[in-house]
Amino acid sequence: MGPFLFNLFAVFSVVCAAGVVLNKNAVNAALCLLLSLVGVAGLFVSLEAYLLAFLLLLVYAGAIVALFLFIVMLLDTKGDARPTLHKLPLLARVMAFALVGAGVGSFVVRGQLESPDLSRTPALGASLKLYAYQLFTTYLLPVQILGFLLLVAMLGVIVLSKKFDGLDDIK
Amino acid sequence: MVDFYLQLHPVVQGLLKGLAVILVIFPLGGLCSMAERKVSAWIQGRQGPNRAIVPWAAWIPVIGPFLQRIGLFHVMADGGKMLFKEDALPGHVNKFYFVLAPIVAMIPALTTVTTVPFGAYLDPSGQVIPIGLANVDIGLLAVFAVSSLGVYSLILAGWASNSKYPFLGGVRASAQLISYELSMALSVIPVFLWINEPGSEGTMSLSRTVAFQSQPGFWGGTWFIFLMPVSAFIFLIALFAETNRQPFDMPESESDLVGGFHTEYGAFKWGLFFVAEYAHMIIGSAVFTLLFLGGWNPLPWVSLADLMNWAHHAIGSPLVIHPLVVGLISIGIFLGKVILGIFFFMWVRWTVPRFRYDQVMELGWKKLLPLAIANLLAYAIGIAIIQK
Numbered sequence: 437m438g439p440f441l442f443n444l445f446a447v448f449s450v451v452c453a454a455g456v457v458l459n460k461n462a463v464n465a466a467l468c469l470l471l472s473l474v475g476v477a478g479l480f481v482s483l484e485a486y487l488l489a490f491l492l493l494l495v496y497a498g499a500i501v502a503l504f505l506f507i508v509m510l511l512d513t514k515g516d517a518r519p520t521l522h523k524l525p526l527l528a529r530v531m532a533f534a535l536v537g538a539g540v541g542s543f544v545v546r547g548q549l550e551s552p553d554l555s556r557t558p559a560l561g562a563s564l565k566l567y568a569y570q571l572f573t574t575y576l577l578p579v580q581i582l583g584f585l586l587l588v589a590m591l592g593v594i595v596l597s598k599k600f601d602g603l604d605d606i607k
Numbered sequence: 608m609v610d611f612y613l614q615l616h617p618v619v620q621g622l623l624k625g626l627a628v629i630l631v632i633f634p635l636g637g638l639c640s641m642a643e644r645k646v647s648a649w650i651q652g653r654q655g656p657n658r659a660i661v662p663w664a665a666w667i668p669v670i671g672p673f674l675q676r677i678g679l680f681h682v683m684a685d686g687g688k689m690l691f692k693e694d695a696l697p698g699h700v701n702k703f704y705f706v707l708a709p710i711v712a713m714i715p716a717l718t719t720v721t722t723v724p725f726g727a728y729l730d731p732s733g734q735v736i737p738i739g740l741a742n743v744d745i746g747l748l749a750v751f752a753v754s755s756l757g758v759y760s761l762i763l764a765g766w767a768s769n770s771k772y773p774f775l776g777g778v779r780a781s782a783q784l785i786s787y788e789l790s791m792a793l794s795v796i797p798v799f800l801w802i803n804e805p806g807s808e809g810t811m812s813l814s815r816t817v818a819f820q821s822q823p824g825f826w827g828g829t830w831f832i833f834l835m836p837v838s839a840f841i842f843l844i845a846l847f848a849e850t851n852r853q854p855f856d857m858p859e860s861e862s863d864l865v866g867g868f869h870t871e872y873g874a875f876k877w878g879l880f881f882v883a884e885y886a887h888m889i890i891g892s893a894v895f896t897l898l899f900l901g902g903w904n905p906l907p908w909v910s911l912a913d914l915m916n917w918a919h920h921a922i923g924s925p926l927v928i929h930p931l932v933v934g935l936i937s938i939g940i941f942l943g944k945v946i947l948g949i950f951f952f953m954w955v956r957w958t959v960p961r962f963r964y965d966q967v968m969e970l971g972w973k974k975l976l977p978l979a980i981a982n983l984l985a986y987a988i989g990i991a992i993i994q995k
Contacts, residue, residue: 463704463766470759490745490752498755499785505762506781509774564744565809 442482449475462508470501487567624740628720636885639949641682646953656681689878697768697871704767709872709879712760715753716886722749723893724814726938727903727911728930735821735912737814738934746813747799750894751792754849757887758784760880761851761858761868768871776867779964780858783848786971787855791845793979794838797986798831798898804994813894817902821910828908832899837982839899841975846895848971850887853956857964892948893941900944903937911937 452475455468473496480489571579612620641656648655656678664671664680674680696702723746724739743749758780765777802819803809820830832839848855859867866872869880896902904910911933919927926932962970 467759486743486745487748490748493752494748494755498752498758499788502755502758502762502781502785505759505766506778506785509762509766509778509781564811565803568809 442479445475445478445482449473449479463505466501466504466508469504470497473497473501487564621740625721628740629717632717632720632886632889633882635889636882637682637686639885639888640685640881641678642949643953643956644681645678646950647957650954650957659684686878689875692874694874694876699769700871701767701769704763705871706876708760708764708767709876709883711763712757712880712883713886715755715757715760716883716890719750719753719890722746722753722813723890724817724897724902725893725941726934727814727817728934728937729912729915729928730930735818735910737817738938739814742812742814745811747795747811747894747898750813750890751788754887754890755784755788757883760883764872764880765858765868768868770871772864772866773868773870776858776860776864776870779860780851780868783851783855783857783967783971786968787845787848787975790841790971790975790979791849793976793983794841794845795898796983797835797838797990800987800990801831801834801994813897814902816898817904820901821904821912823910825908828904828910830899830901830904830907833907835899835982835986837978838986839895841979841982842895842898844970844975846891847952847955848967850891850952851884852888852952854959854962855967856961857967860961862961888949888952889945892945892952895948896941896944900948903941905940911940 449472452468452472456465456472459465459468473492477489477492477497480486480492612623615623645655647653657676659678659680660671660675661680664674696705721740722743724737724742726738727735728738730736761780761784762777765773765775765780768774798816799811802816816831820828822828826834847853851858857867858864859869861867864870869877872880901907905914915928915933915936919925
């Protein structure tokens with residue numbers, strides 16, 4: 437049952453992720469993203485990382501994709517009005533191919549991760565206490581850096597949206 | 608019968624249990640619509656629905672007229688109408704999402720029930736064992752995670768209807784539900800800071816919250832609504848906003864959006880939206896009861912175990928503490944509190960006028976969120992000092 441569910445959710449989330457990229461309609465793409473996230477949450481459940489699964493649903497599926505949909509609806513983008521791919525600058529193409537190459541390369545070379553200490557893995561996934569402990573000790577620096585990045589992004593958004601203060605039609 | 612049930616495959620057992628709970632929640636949603644009419648009539652000094660009756664019920668002497676007066680047959684007539692009315696599909700809608708939206712409304716509303724415990728019984732050693740479909744460690748987080756998916760039904764309904772008013776309703780829903788989710792999550796953190804005392808295994812289980820409110824002694828038996836009134840207040844307001852109840856029913860808002868997100872819906876699809884709304888209310892007031900109103904404990908400072916032991920001494924029959932009896936009594940107490948919560952929802956709906964949308968946003972971001980953060984900080988410091 438376990439490996440079967442794992443494979444099912446893995447295929448499901450990859451297919452949905454492909455749907456995000458390939459869909460012309462932005463709302464369809466956002467809903468594919470939602471399904472893909474649900475698939476990843478299913479993967480976490482089959483790995484007994486319940487906390488991560490529900491946090492993923494709560495934060496990403498419940499709030500962030502809803503926000504995406506909100507923006508998509510407000511902007512009312514038409515699928516066929518998007519700029520076509522050949523207008524991409526050369527640098528962006530090179531970067532994209534390099535990233536894809538690096539991703540595929542690392543998958544080929546290190547596709548099988550070293551198995552972690554199994555006696556600790558379920559406890560980390562299932563117990564809130566151990567999870568919180570790890571977050572505030574071993575992984576404190578990455579958490580702080582990510583928090584700082586989010587703060588910078590938020591400040592950027594505030595600065596960008598302040599620009600419209602002088603206009604009369606936008607309040 | 609019990610042996611036959613225990614022989615079944617665990618999956619079949621789980622399905623049967625889930626079905627039993629759905630069979631309670633779904634009609635309860637229908638009954639809520641009856642209660643809504645009667646409560647509104649009561650508040651506005653009217654009679655409310657009191658005419659419809661079927662012949663065979665009119666023949667029963669006392670019960671028949673009583674059922675007529677409380678308007679029970681109006682609910683049945685409504686249900687019948689919704690089932691048999693023509694289910695029109697407007698020509699200009701996105702058909703796939705239009706049909707999907709009411710289904711998406713029902714699924715999270717009924718899925719959240721799995722992690723909400725709704726009663727308890729005493730095992731032979733006197734331990735209180737919670738009754739629920741799944742008693743998981745991350746109980747509340749699961750409820751929040753699954754119920755937050757309910758917003759997609761409103762967004763999809765609004766978008767797929769492909770007309771102005773539903774669209775505005777859908778956009779309002781997405782912004783409103785995200786805004787209030789933050790305050791809601793922040794308001795319950797003090798509760799879990801308090802119940803995860805040093806040395807205990809960390810948990811977000813709802814049944815542990817109840818166990819914490821049924822300890823002996825003055826502070827042990829205090830319900831969290833007395834211990835953390837600000838948390839309860841913020842949670843309640845956020846609950847109104849999350850369930851789209853007045854004064855927060857922006858997505859629907861009949862006076863300015865016709866019918867909001869469900870303007871284009873009719874017949875049973877419309878009915879599904881409403882059963883989902885009432886199911887969300889039931890789950891919401893169940894969670895509020897578990898967190899702040901002592902769950903299945905009958906009174907503050909009187910726990911279920913106290914009550915049953917007292918009854919056992921008073922009556923003297925071992926039948927009183929039979930798991931079945933205790934289970935039924937605890938479920939009865941719990942349901943009573945949930946129904947009181949639903950009554951409160953209706954009371955507020957028919958008393959308070961609807962906010963404007965900018966007022967909803969201002970209340971959410973500028974008042975409730977800072978208050979929730981300040982409340983969290985104050986309780987975090989206080990709990991750190993007390994539990995040191």
